Amino acid sequence: MMSDHVSPLALYLTIFGALMVLTAVTVGAAYVDLGAFNFLVAIAIACFKASLVVWYFMHVKWQSQMTKLTLATGLFTLAILLGMSLIDYASRNFTDMPRPVNPDAQMRAH
Amino acid sequence: MSNAVAHADGHADARHAHHPAHQHHFDTMAQQKEAAVIGMWLFLLTEILFFGGLFVAYMIYRVWYFDAFAEASRRLSLFWGGLNTAVLIGSSLTMALAVRAAQTNNRKWTVNWLVLTMLLGCVFLGVKVIEYQDKFANYEVPGENYNWLYHEQHAAAAGETTPHRELSLTPSQLQNTTQIYFSLYFTMTGLHALHMIIGVGLMMVITWMAWKGRFDAQWYTPVEMSGLYWHFVDIVWIFLFPLLYLVERP
Numbered sequence: 001m002m003s004d005h006v007s008p009l010a011l012y013l014t015i016f017g018a019l020m021v022l023t024a025v026t027v028g029a030a031y032v033d034l035g036a037f038n039f040l041v042a043i044a045i046a047c048f049k050a051s052l053v054v055w056y057f058m059h060v061k062w063q064s065q066m067t068k069l070t071l072a073t074g075l076f077t078l079a080i081l082l083g084m085s086l087i088d089y090a091s092r093n094f095t096d097m098p099r100p101v102n103p104d105a106q107m108r109a110h
Numbered sequence: 111m112s113n114a115v116a117h118a119d120g121h122a123d124a125r126h127a128h129h130p131a132h133q134h135h136f137d138t139m140a141q142q143k144e145a146a147v148i149g150m151w152l153f154l155l156t157e158i159l160f161f162g163g164l165f166v167a168y169m170i171y172r173v174w175y176f177d178a179f180a181e182a183s184r185r186l187s188l189f190w191g192g193l194n195t196a197v198l199i200g201s202s203l204t205m206a207l208a209v210r211a212a213q214t215n216n217r218k219w220t221v222n223w224l225v226l227t228m229l230l231g232c233v234f235l236g237v238k239v240i241e242y243q244d245k246f247a248n249y250e251v252p253g254e255n256y257n258w259l260y261h262e263q264h265a266a267a268a269g270e271t272t273p274h275r276e277l278s279l280t281p282s283q284l285q286n287t288t289q290i291y292f293s294l295y296f297t298m299t300g301l302h303a304l305h306m307i308i309g310v311g312l313m314m315v316i317t318w319m320a321w322k323g324r325f326d327a328q329w330y331t332p333v334e335m336s337g338l339y340w341h342f343v344d345i346v347w348i349f350l351f352p353l354l355y356l357v358e359r360p
Contacts, residue, residue, distance in 0.1 A: 019202075020199060023196065026356065038358065074154070075158075
């Protein structure tokens with residue numbers, strides 16, 4: 001059975017070690033001023049840590065293609081949720097939209 | 111129970127020669143397991159989107175009021191946050207080892223690792239209580255008594271000076287906008303803590319079942335499903351820690 005793969009103890013300890021080291025790296029990186037890249041580094045490390053947990057601790061590596069596809073579907077949906085929402089908010093100032101000088105006047109016009 | 115297969119061999123009817131945990135509407139144990147795994151992942155997907163909505167709210171307000179988020183984030187203790195991250199990653203390891211012990215028919219260590227996982231979960235919640243208590247004591251809980259300047263006033267009364275940073279927001283703007291940060295902080299960590307409490311409750315049942323010898327190498331699905339849930343909660347924290355504690359530290 002594919003899902004009944006028993007991982008060696010050493011693998012679990014290695015992943016645990018990697019997660020601890022990456023936590024220390026995240027904290028360390030936060031104290032280095034990288035400008036906008038601080039956020040990207042923190043998120044990249046968090047995504048990598050999450051992937052290690054999903055792949056090895058949650059055994060997805062040894063699960064069926066169906067299970068992997070199920071997970072991928074969820075992550076895709078999450079990407080739409082995050083991506084589309086942020087694109088919306090980030091792009092609101094791209095064009096000069098005429099703004100109402102007096103909000104009350106705008107209300108009355110409708 | 112653990113001799114179920116040997117026991118089943120004695121059946122005259124071949125249809126009944128199955129593991130006691132094998133339900134009749136599944137062709138094989140493998141199919142039954144696969145259904146449980148996919149079902150659990152589908153549940154976790156709803157959880158991902160549940161927390162995902164909060165992450166979107168966090169991202170938008172963080173972009174809008176970055177200075178407020180950076181300043182408010184400095185009010186969190188990196189020591190407690192870092193310790194809790196280590197504790198939670200440690201509990202993920204013990205949970206993974208509990209599943210491994212179940213896979214290898216090791217009843218004693220399944221129970222031991224599960225108990226250790228629950229203990230680490232309780233340590234995490236205990237640290238969270240200390241952190242929340244500190245927020246209440248310093249008027250940093252959004253609402254009527256929220257006072258962003260409490261620290262400064264406190265320090266000024268004691269004759270100390272607090273470091274000043276050039277910020278894009280005035281103190282009265284910070285009074286409002288940092289409350290958005292702390293509202294998200296309490297909502298996200300609170301929901302996360304609620305998941306931990308549920309996880310510990312689940313694990314109590316699983317530990318009892320393991321103690322009773324309900325699981326063996328052929329069937330340990332409840333242990334593995336609780337493990338998936340626990341690891342998911344760990345992953346949420348892996349994102350919460352840098353987002354809430356490390357907005358801008360230097």
